[in-house]
Amino acid sequence: MSAALDTHGKAHDGHDDHGDHGHHTPTGFMRWVTTTNHKDIGTMYLWFSFAMFLFGGAMAMIIRAELFQPGMQIVTPEFFNSMTTYHGLVMVFGAIMPAFVGFANWQIPMMIGAPDMAFPRMNNWSFWLLPPAAILLVASFLVPGGGAGVGWTMYAPLTTQMGPGMDLTIFAVHILGMSSIMGSINIITTILNLRAPGMTLMKMPLFVWTWLITAYLLVASMPVLAGAVTMTLTDRHFGTSFFNAAGGGDPVLYQHIFWFFGHPEVYIIAIPAFGVVSQVIPAFSRKPLFGYASMVYATSSIAILSFMVWAHHMYVVGMPVAGQLYFMYATMLIAVPTGVKVFNWVATMWKGSLTFETPMLFALGFLFLFTLGGFTGLVLAMTVVDVQLQDTYYVVAHFHYVMVAGALFSAFAGVYFWFPKWTGKMYDETLGKWHFWLSIIFFNVTFFVQHFLGLAGMPRRIPDYALQFTEFNQISSIGAFGFGLSQVFFLYIIIKAIRSGEKAPQLPWDGADTLEWTHLPTPAPYHTFENPPTVK
Amino acid sequence: MSAADAIVNANRLLLRKLLVVSVLMFGFAFALVPFYEKICEVAGLRDIFRSDEVAAKNTQVDMSRSVLVEFDSNTQRLAWTFRPLALGLAAHPGAVMQVEYEVRNTLDRPVTGQAVPSYGPQRAAQYFRKLECFCFQQQTLAPGEVRRMPVVFVIDPDLPKDIGTITLSYTFFEVAGTQKRPG
Missing domain, CATH: 1.20.5 (Single alpha-helices involved in coiled-coils or other helix-helix interfaces)
Structure with missing residues (x-):
């Protein structure tokens, strides 16, 4: 982090001619605690999410190490359960979501010609709520009973029976939710109120559009999750019976409330990823994005549909056939706007002058593997098939294709793409390509075989398995270790680039045409667009 | 402004x-x-x-046929003796019947057990209505205690005509973690 700080410090000295708070600004650690600058906060979000990514990844390594052989070798079943739980929670709420909020902080003001976010002080709050939440999650391993082994979905009635680790997890989710809601309100206000003159909504870069839609999804769905875990908390300690059948409640109700949040959450993760890819693919195709307006409408309709399909996560809980049919058809309907988006990305590349630097490779990896994950999603959407595949490794494979190869690869594409703009340094292209090829190969080694395991009936979240699953699990574990090491390699690439990367040219990607590339120097100075540009 | x-x-x-x-x-x-x-x-x-509107229908005893009900008892890793006092009886669908089971704790410590019923053929289960059963709650027996426990049941007159015999089988399991540790 100190290297990043130096970079900003230099930028600050070099470009700061607007007589400002420079000499009042605290230095060192306090600078980061008190900062209200969107670039500082974006940097902190990105480093925090990367730390959480390594933490969640370490838990995935423990899971795969235990599953390398049938039988119990390394951990106890209870600890294994808490590993699957916190791996999911940390990756979703600690790694992927803050990573894209980090992108939003860095990019949205620069892309719409705003000087900063609309509420800089609240922005600081949004970030600094995250470390306490992470500490609560870690602390839950240290209390009697250990971490909650309930799965990241935190289904009742298991959650009403767990030890105090569950309470810490519930509070962590509350805090993470507050952080997300404040961040979203900030993003919506920035986009709606602070655009430069001439920057109409339909001229905004697609990344900004996707974040506007995502922020609305967050404001509408995060409070519902907060409600669900609050009910769990009052069931545990205050004698309510929302989910307790003995008191007239119903555990299935929890699943409905959770997935009313949970399905929009899937798109909260995926839609900013769409946005990053929609910036990267045109830049390396040297063509404008094909079907810009249809991209906006497709993203919006995905967002609206995401609130109407939640029960496809719970076909087997007992639901009228009419309900199953409705949720099946509504789910399949989402394939239409998603198909529009994939078509547009491919059409953007059609007859473009393509080059394949690391950001483009990750964007293409995203496109290929996200589409594969979408197909398995269609398979799972069919009620009759899902009854067979519910809670098997087929589901695990499916959502890792859309979460890892989708959201994570897109985040990698974004980091490599904007790295020169943020730091003024170039990463090592050869190493970046190595990172891509190692990631995509080991990713598929890890997760492709899990489709077969799931079809053969191996259940998820279980530390032991029948002997016939051994070979596929060993392949998957080897892939996972390789994938994990590849991400440590990514950390090396980034640190090397910050320390000793070559100086980045003003416009490292000749197809990039958004405001931060065309109107700002590289690296971007500490304060940008204090006088808004005019967009024609 | x-x-x-x-x-x-x-x-x-x-x-x-x-x-x-x-x-x-x-x-x-x-x-x-x-x-x-x-x-x-x-x-x-x-x-x-x-509420049980089915119960009202049960008062119509179907005298035109009778079903043979056989009783079976098992224990699973639990040192109790457990047996029905009658091996079987003939019941008219709709009639209220009562049988008794006897259970003895042969251990020198109090033990809590839970009986789980099963039916043969399995599809008879939904027509077999138990009004009173020792399987409705856990049973705690003192060392050497013998207890007679009733089952009161009605066979639903909607029972398909092709089922002539129903086997009611109980298995007693020890409820783990309920015995008091010495000291």
Whole structure:
């Protein structure tokens, strides 16, 4: 982090001619605690999410190490359960979501010609709520009973029976939710109120559009999750019976409330990823994005549909056939706007002058593997098939294709793409390509075989398995270790680039045409667009 | 009012609106509770509170046929002796019948057990209505205690005609973690 700080410090000295708070600004650690600058906060979000990514990844390594052989070798079943739980929670709420909020902080003001976010002080709050939440999650391993082994979905009635680790997890989710809601309100206000003159909504870069839609999804769905875990908390300690059948409640109700949040959450993760890819693919195709307006409408309709399909996560809980049919058809309907988006990305590349630097490779990896994950999603959407595949490794494979190869690869594409703009340094292209090829190969080694395991009936979240699953699990574990090491390699690439990367040219990607590339120097100075540009 | 002030005011207004949306959505989670109960009621799911209109029908005893009910008893890793006092009886569907089982704790410590019923053929289960059964709660037996326990049941007259014999089998399991540790 100190290297990043130096970079900003230099930028600050070099470009700061607007007589400002420079000499009042605290230095060192306090600078980061008190900062209200969107670039500082974006940097902190990105480093925090990367730390959480390594933490969640370490838990995935423990899971795969235990599953390398049938039988119990390394951990106890209870600890294994808490590993699957916190791996999911940390990756979703600690790694992927803050990573894209980090992108939003860095990019949205620069892309719409705003000087900063609309509420800089609240922005600081949004970030600094995250470390306490992470500490609560870690602390839950240290209390009697250990971490909650309930799965990241935190289904009742298991959650009403767990030890105090569950309470810490519930509070962590509350805090993470507050952080997300404040961040979203900030993003919506920035986009709606602070655009430069001439920057109409339909001229905004697609990344900004996707974040506007995502922020609305967050404001509408995060409070519902907060409600669900609050009910769990009052069931545990205050004698309510929302989910307790003995008191007239119903555990299935929890699943409905959770997935009313949970399905929009899937798109909260995926839609900013769409946005990053929609910036990267045109830049390396040297063509404008094909079907810009249809991209906006497709993203919006995905967002609206995401609130109407939640029960496809719970076909087997007992639901009228009419309900199953409705949720099946509504789910399949989402394939239409998603198909529009994939078509547009491919059409953007059609007859473009393509080059394949690391950001483009990750964007293409995203496109290929996200589409594969979408197909398995269609398979799972069919009620009759899902009854067979519910809670098997087929589901695990499916959502890792859309979460890892989708959201994570897109985040990698974004980091490599904007790295020169943020730091003024170039990463090592050869190493970046190595990172891509190692990631995509080991990713598929890890997760492709899990489709077969799931079809053969191996259940998820279980530390032991029948002997016939051994070979596929060993392949998957080897892939996972390789994938994990590849991400440590990514950390090396980034640190090397910050320390000793070559100086980045003003416009490292000749197809990039958004405001931060065309109107700002590289690296971007500490304060940008204090006088808004005019967009024609 | 300057342009900067206008933006600050517009920002604050939007902040307030979005906070209201967040609070409303938090309330929406709680509004889903009665909504869910209504949907379940309309769809006829989750009818645990529905009173037993079937019981009224049971007073019509079907004298035209009788079903042979056989009784079976097992224990699973539990040193109790457990047997029915009658091996079987003939019952008219709709008639209230009573049988007794006897159980003895052969251990020198108090043990808590739970009986789990099963039926052969399996599809007879839904027509076999138990009004009173020792399997409704856990049974704790003192060392050496012998207990006779009744089962009162009615066979639903809707029982398919091709089922002539029903086997009712109970298995007693020890309820783990309930025995008192010495000291």
